[in-house]
Amino acid sequence: MLSRKLLMAGLVPVALSLSGAWSPSLADDKPLSFVMVTQSPVDNPYWAVVDQGLEQAGKDLGIKVQFRGTDSDLNDPTQQKRNLEAAIASHPDGLIVTDDNPDSLNDSIIEATSAGIPVVLINSGSDQVKTVGALTYVGVDPSAPGTIGGDQFNALGAKKALVITTPLGAIPFVDARTNGFKSKFTGTTTLAEIPINNLNDSDRIKTITETELQKDPSIDGVFSIGSCCIAAMLDAKADLGDRGKAMHWGTIDVTDAALDALKAKNMDFALNAQQYAMGYYPVVILNLFIR
Secondary structure (H helix, E strand, C coil): CCCCCCCCCCCCCCCCCCCCCCCCHHHHCCCCEEEEECCCCCCCHHHHHHHHHHHHHHHHHCCEEEEECCCCCCCCHHHHHHHHHHHHHCCCCEEEECCCCHHHHHHHHHHHHHCCCCEEEECCCHHHHHHHCCCEEECCCCCHHHHHHHHHHHHHCCCEEEEEECCCCCCHHHHHHHHHHHHHCCCEEEEEECCHHHCCCHHHHHHHHHHHHHHCCCCCEEEECCHHHHHHHHHHHHHHCHHHHHCEEEEECCCHHHHHHHHCCCCCEEECCCHHHHHHHHHHHHHHHHC
């Protein structure tokens, strides 16, 4: 059994010009206020851990923090944009944002930084820091989980891999994960493309996955791109019986379901970023920047 987590990427700060109109609460001896805006709900297993780090950093540093997520996972950039605009309108002392959909979100992020609100990007948007004027990015190169997954499958001896992902072009950071896997895996890659409006539908994900596996009995490995897919992937494995037991299975996901599967030797490996640190570090960065 192999398990692996990615360390947080090094921080690469960039210059940010603050307008004279901005005045942090620190100047008035009031608690600072930071808002985190993400593309997923707080009860998502991955983001619940990020929120734990956010809340603990707020307690440790005496800072008011708030998590603003969408109602469903990954598939409502319009709601995320509304949440971001509402957060900006509340005049926080700092913003923490997942820039997973730059076409939808960048104008609003630039609105914040132009108004002098310091912004830290997390989880996705590492290549957007300079574009939006953010302080820095906390997370990993979005292609890194994919390339590590490809390395793992190579080491396991897999020859044909099915990647459970979204259609190319739908979600930039998912594209990076998928392309990272394809660039590193030396075998043949097939995609099980899950429409973004089905990412919260485990039954639909399972059906699409099993359809692809039935098309090609020679597929000997399955790799999923996030916590949306773990239940469906494990159900599909169970349905395959002996074939499923003989295959290799991995995921970009270290939620409880993935860890339980590792402990039960029901999966070869799991990997992901350090979610707790991803929630904690931005609060520290913004606090130190303001002080």
